Amino acid sequence: MGILGGAGTRRCLAPVLVILATAFIALTVFLPTSGSTPRASRDALPSKDRARPAWHNYTSVDRASRPLDDGVFPLRLTHLDELRVEAPFSKLWLASAFVDSRPLVVKAAPEVTILAVGLSALADEMGWDKTPLVCYILLKQPGARGSVKHLLVPAYMTALPDSHTDAKIFTGLLVTCPLVGNGGEIVPWESAEIFVSLSMAADPPPPTAFIRAKALPRFDAEQHHLGVGPGAVCLQPLVGDTYASSMRDFVAYYRALGFTDFYAYLLDPGPETIAVLREMAHEPGFKPIRWTLPVEWLFSRKGYQVEPQNWEIPGLPLLSAEEEFHYGYSGSSPPKLDVAVWAFAQNVAHHDCSFRAKVAGSRWTAMVDWDEYLLLRPPSGVWPPPSRGHPKQSLLGDWAATFDEEAHTAKLPSAFLFQSSFTCILCQPSHPPTSTPEKLLGSLDLRRPTPAVPAIFVSPVRSAEWFQVGYRAKTIIDPWAWFCATIHQPVLSYAQYSNIRAVAWKASGTGDENWRVYSDIVRPSIGLVVPPQVTNTSSTLGPSEFATGAMYHLRADSKVASAVADWEAAADENRFDLFSSSEGGRLLSRVRATEDLWPQHMPVESAEGSIIEDWAIFDTMSSALVRMLEDRRAKPLRRWTGDRWVGSPSVDDAGPSLFLRTLLLLATAVAVLFLATRKIWS
Secondary structure, eight states: OBTTBSHHHHHHHHHHHHHHHHHHHHHHHHSOOTTOOOOOOGGGSOGGGGGSOGGGOHHHHHHHSOOSOSEEOOEEOTHHHHTTOOTTTTOEEEEEEEEEOGGGGGTOOOEEEEEEEEEGGGGGSOSSTTOOOEEEEEEEOSSTTOOEEEEEEEOEEEEOOOTTGGGSSEEEEEEEEEOBOTTSOBOOOTTSEEEEEEEBTTBOOOGGGOEEEEEOOOOOHHHHHTTOSOEEEEEOOEEESTTTTTHHHHHHHHHHHTEEEEEEEEEEEOHHHHHHHHHHTTSTTEEEEEEOEEGGGBSSOBOOSSOGGGTOOTTOOOOOHHHHTTEEBOOOSSGGGGBSSGGGGHHHHHHHHHHHHHHTTOSEEEEEOTTEEEEEEOTTSSSSOOOOOOTTOOHHHHHHHTSSHHHHTTOOOSEEEEOEEEEOTTBOOSOOOSOOOTTSOTTOOSSSOOTTSOGGGSOOEEESSOOOTTTTOEEEEOGGGEEEEOSSSEEEEHHHHHHHHHHHHHHHTSSOSOOOOTTTTTGGGTTOEEOOOOOOSOSSOOOOSSOEEEEEEEOOOHHHHHHHHHHHHHHHHHTOOTTTOHHHHHHHHHTSBOGGGHHHHSOTTOOSSOEEEOOHHHHHSHHHHHHHHHHHHHSOHHHHHOSOOOSOOOTTTSOSOHHHHHHHHHHHHHHHHHHHHHHHHO
């Protein structure tokens, strides 16, 4: 007899085997595997925790909280409605949270800082004594038997400054919570898992109302004073395909300036954009982040251009259908008008990015859009700036050190505020520079370039007048020196915030007013905003005594983007020369206006006054242009623009749902097992 016994035994075992195999597959499909982390059981907690309030249960809070990943999914605190918390504190969403280590410089307790969104009326209710909510913090030390500590501490709420608050229903908020015990002592935090929520002091939040907090590294004041370290670019929430053809050029340009990390917030990218992002996600320092809008922020809800489960961008988290139901997108035209928070909550995204950059150790951050290019012009007039000879050389720090005599002595400004001007991508230049760098191809026609040449270098037509300082400006900031900012400029320095907070602590009876870091964080330069002198208008700029700079806003145009996409497809198929083909030159010329028609094609928001050609970016950054062209020539065109997207799957044609796919898998498995057991049966 064999292992299975006789024929009768085999006939009895066959159905059992089918049932067991089916159960195994079902468990394999439905139970989470990849991406899950081991969780300590409730029995692993000290026995005294089992009788405590629900929010004291680490396992419950851990299971209900999203992991720390490259996504921002605002969490509605629905329990505030259930508790009938007074307006306007009853409607709050928690976006992200970080442990701020800057107070440690003066031996004060670090803080958990929550980025939140609430009713715009909260902007009038800021302050310690006006906030009826408190912070609930849970800290879990490493290991299955690591201790769990629970903190109930005051919440200090600050509205993110925004000139558009009155125009929208919701606004961004910063809520800070000190990590102190009952006796005012600093609690161990560096290795702990940290969860945070908000509620009334007498009514704890449920375990489902917590988000995780990510810790900043300890602040190294001495290293910081030197101005060395990487730079990060914080980008606005991305929608559509307008920038698909220029995204790689944008990143390459800022890499040439010394920026190494790029935080790309993705709200509703189009199919062509997704194709490019799939390629760029593999590049060092490029960090795609899923950015979501709760449906309560939308006046109307429409489908995404491509459903998020079909993006397939490496590193982005996936939501279940149930989770995805709480978020959406407004597809109106213009879409920003159909959202109850300004610019898709761009200011909240910028602050989230600033904290992420600090976590990564960034020394500088640029807050810009995908069509905004900063010109950093050294005194020599040619990039890069002179090296200071530091072993950890930073191009951004080297440029900042040439700003003025005080900056040269290492008292670097904490922010550079760049005046801006709109450039005309639809205007064909008439008077290009008479000389070009030797390494540039002699056949490169600056007047009628092919789309392979980055548009910012060959779109010099702009308004002669710069916008006034602060209006439509963008910045490079020291993220450690600032507490909050608008989209266009920093507002409250960390030193100012620390002083306000110290006074609030004393007034509330929970501390004293010695919590001051004005000179301890980054020396007296903290909070110093410097508008660099704008570049002049001549096509050949000579050396200057100190560094200058400006922002060139290359307002994207759908006609140009479409023409570029068509040309790239044709060039790839017909093997056109990327830089000198007559086909490429003619294509761009067809959508560009000659000098007599420039006024009709300038962006409508342009400053008043005459129109000029300003080749400052070409003159200053020509070495970067050479490297960008060489890099682009070395790669296949399709490698540069990403695999072409064939069709944009919608909700209806995205394929069978997870449930249907699972049923199909189970049915197939049962059929295979049944056929396999027929031999045993017989």
